[in-house]
């Protein structure tokens with residue numbers, strides 16, 4: 001942890017003695033640092049680690065916080081509970097699985113599994129189950145579970161009931177259940193509530209402005225009126241309105257915790273004056289604000305650059321060249337500037353493609369955070385289906401995917417009969433395969449499939465981790481199918497390479513003593529989906545994914561009317577939320593910020609003319625510089641020199657504070 005002195009207000013928050021506390025402050029004012037320091041201080045004051053629970057917004061943030069605390073507290077930090085709401089929910093569901101009519105190895109359904117569960121419910125109810133319908137219903141079910149809509153609609157309630165039942169029968173929960181089921185448990189079971197209250201005697205929440213109404217229910221259940229609650233947040237950074245996050249929670253706190261102490265932090269330690277001034281003047285255009293002051297203590301720095309490019313390809317190329325130029329200029333061995341000091345942000349994840357191509361052309365190492373999900377790839381999903389089935393024989397959805405990959409000549413009719421048999425006997429599909437009374441013309445293949453899974457389960461339980469994994473690839477004929485079906489050698493190698501990556505993680509997990517079930521849970525919880533190390537690489541991510549992070553150099557691309565603010569937000573009158581999103585993007589930058597738009601962009605396959613985003617015009621123009629192409633190279637040189645100077649100063653500052 002940095003040894004920089006806390007300012008007076010930060011100190012008050014860190015050393016606040018008991019009782020509910022709200023730290024309400026703008027970006028880069030040290031809110032996350034307050035949480036981390038406060039935890040460290042509690043432990044140093046001999047509060048048992050097991051009585052501290054901290055909730056962060058992403059797994060990545062949790063990991064970072066834990067690492068910082070490890071540096072400060074050593075082994076003691078291992079026992080701290082630092083995770084996301086969902087991870088905490090999973091821990092609660094697992095520990096009290098019995099009370100929820102589940103077993104401890106409960107599976108978590110997301111995406112594809114949720115869809116097929118809902119589909120089978122719909123077809124049982126003789127309701128249309130086309131893809132659109134399923135997507136629409138899933139999102140309504142989610143809103144229903146999150147308390148965003150009321151169940152006036154009888155049909156929707158009926159669907160929910162059957163869907164919940166199906167999940168229960170499959171020993172599964174979905175993402176929303178991870179929040180909703182613990183609420184039921186904590187609300188209805190005194191013992192469970194007492195247990196978790198003791199584990200959350202100090203309960204801390206980062207990025208509070210984006211917690212949802214149901215998540216707030218948790219807070220209420222876990223922390224009594226005068227309990228030790230610490231929440232930090234910034235109303236201007238609330239960007240998940242569509243997911244049920246409510247700034248209102250900030251006001252509710254005041255009502256539900258009357259002794260609430262409110263501390264505001266007004267010093268910004270992250271960004272230069274220009275960046276801060278641009279961000280502040282932008283966000284001041286919002287009317288729904290609590291209002292805050294934020295002062296920079298880094299000096300004005302360089303103006304915020306605004307770029308115009310003819311199209312997204314050239315925009316991407318320009319970003320890549322600029323990064324390269326700056327990196328080279330700063331690469332004097334002293335400044336410590338590295339690729340990972342650069343970050344490219346975009347509104348929608350598909351925009352990564354163009355940037356990615358440019359990075360490749362320029363041979364710049366890059367890392368896409370939360371992008372094209374590794375785990376969504378077909379080969380990974382296929383193997384995971386087998387692994388899930390091996391870990392949980394009752395996972396009917398995993399069964400459905402596994403039995404179809406590779407094709408085993410078992411058709412819908414045979415599967416239908418199997419389903420009927422399973423239902424009649426009240427057992428899962430895999431158990432039905434293993435049942436000796438199962439008799440029909442495909443029974444032999446089904447028995448074989450059942451035996452295969454049983455054999456693999458034995459391997460995973462009693463064999464070596466690597467051998468078990470290889471057996472899963474081989475005995476299922478998955479590897480053979482991948483090689484046979486790939487368009488060419490290169491594609492086959494790429495797919496196998498992905499599976500080998502999974503293999504490596506599994507072996508690492510097993511070496512630490514983990515079993516298959518906990519491995520699958522870890523995988524599910526890697527919200528950013530990629531566990532590899534982004535250091536030494538330029539970071540590419542969506543603005544949503546950048547919350548809480550900071551970089552020396554930030555480029556925001558596609559800042560056009562209709563892109564950012566996004567068209568849908570214009571239509572639905574969510575401009576203020578888009579503006580907050582822009583504010584989040586801009587405040588990630590420490591020293592240099594570039595906002596970029598293009599004149600033409602393809603939309604729905606059609607080339608369309610674009611106008612610069614209103615968010616480029618709203619900030620105080622005295623700290624913005626609209627740079628055109630011609631002056632660019634001249635400017636680049638000058639800025640690269642400034643950049644070097646800034647980096648050196650930064651380094652000196654860091655050394656001085658050590």
Ligand SMILES: Nc1ncnc2c1ncn2[C@@H]1O[C@H](COP(=O)(O)OP(=O)(O)OP(=O)(O)O)[C@@H](O)[C@H]1O
Pocket residue numbers: 002004005006007010025026027028029030031032033034234237269270547548549550587
């Ligand atoms: N008192 C301080 N002196 C020097 N640097 C500080 C101080 N407090 C915080 N910082 C630094 O300022 C930066 C921003 O801090 P932090 O990430 O905690 O802010 P935040 O309020 O959580 O921002 P965000 O709203 O974006 O999540 C970090 O690099 C942090 O180390």
Ligand SMILES: [Mg+2]
Pocket residue numbers: 031032033206548
């Ligand atoms: Mg933060």
